Amino acid sequence: MGIELMSYLPEIILVSVIAVFMSISPGADFVMxxxxxxxxxxxxxxxxxxxxxxxxxxxxAYSIAGLAIVISNSVVLFSIIKYFGAAYLIYIGWKTLRSGTDIDISETKDKKTLSNFSAFKVGFITNVLNPKTTLFFLSIFTQVVNPETPIILQLIYGAIISLAHLVWFSSVAVFLTHPALLKRFNDYKTTIERMVGAVLIGFGLKVASTSNS
Structure with a gap:
C-alpha cells in the first residue's frame, strides 16, 4: 500500500496545489x-x-461517478449549470443592492439576520451552481486524476479540496468580522453594499456570457 501510495504522490501534490489556488482565487464564493x-x-x-x-x-460525487466527462462533452448540461448559476448570482446581487442591511458591529447584538441554515444554504447553492468550480473539477478529474486512481484516493482528493475551502473561507469570515474592520465598514455601508451587489450581478452576467468552448 505504501509503494502504491508513493506512485500517486505527484498526483496528490498536484491536486493539493490546485485545491489551494482553487479556494483562494477570487470569485462568487468569496464575494458571497x-x-x-x-x-x-x-x-x-x-x-x-x-x-x-x-x-x-x-x-x-459527479466527478467520481464519471459525469465530469459527460458534462465536459455536453454543451447543454454545462449551459444549464452556467445559466442557473448566473441567475442565482444576479438574484442575490439585486437583493443586496436593495437590502439596506445595517452592518452588525457586535456579535452579541440582537437583530434580524440570516439564520444558520439560510447562511449555509447560500454558500452551498453558490458553490454548487458555480461554473468556475465545475470547470476546476472537470479539469482535475479529466486531466489530472488518472482513471486508474483508486476510489478511496479520489475521495481523499475531495476531502483535501473541501478542507482547503473550509479553512480559507472560515479565515475570510473571521478576518472580515474583526470589530475594528466592521466599524470601518459601517462608515461606508451604503457604498460597500452597492459594490458587493454590483460585483455579484457582474459575476452573474460574466458567467452567462462565457463561452462553453
Whole structure:
C-alpha cells in the first residue's frame, strides 16, 4: 500500500496545489462569504463557508461517478449549470443592492439576520451552481486524476479540496468580522453594499456570457 501510495504522490501534490489556488482565487464564493460576514455576522460567514465546503462534495460525487466527462462533452448540461448559476448570482446581487442591511458591529447584538441554515444554504447553492468550480473539477478529474486512481484516493482528493475551502473561507469570515474592520465598514455601508451587489450581478452576467468552448 505504501509503494502504491508513493506512485500517486505527484498526483496528490498536484491536486493539493490546485485545491489551494482553487479556494483562494477570487470569485462568487468569496464575494458571497464576504457579503454574509459583513452585512450579517461572523456566524453567518462561517456557516456560508461550511456550505461552500460541503458543496464541494457534490462536484466530487459527479466527478467520481464519471459525469465530469459527460458534462465536459455536453454543451447543454454545462449551459444549464452556467445559466442557473448566473441567475442565482444576479438574484442575490439585486437583493443586496436593495437590502439596506445595517452592518452588525457586535456579535452579541440582537437583530434580524440570516439564520444558520439560510447562511449555509447560500454558500452551498453558490458553490454548487458555480461554473468556475465545475470547470476546476472537470479539469482535475479529466486531466489530472488518472482513471486508474483508486476510489478511496479520489475521495481523499475531495476531502483535501473541501478542507482547503473550509479553512480559507472560515479565515475570510473571521478576518472580515474583526470589530475594528466592521466599524470601518459601517462608515461606508451604503457604498460597500452597492459594490458587493454590483460585483455579484457582474459575476452573474460574466458567467452567462462565457463561452462553453
Amino acid at each position: 462569504v464576504t457579503r454574509n460576514s459583513i452585512f450579517h455576522n461572523r456566524k453567518a460567514g462561517l456557516y456560508s463557508a461550511l456550505g461552500v465546503s460541503l458543496a464541494i462534495w457534490v462536484h466530487v
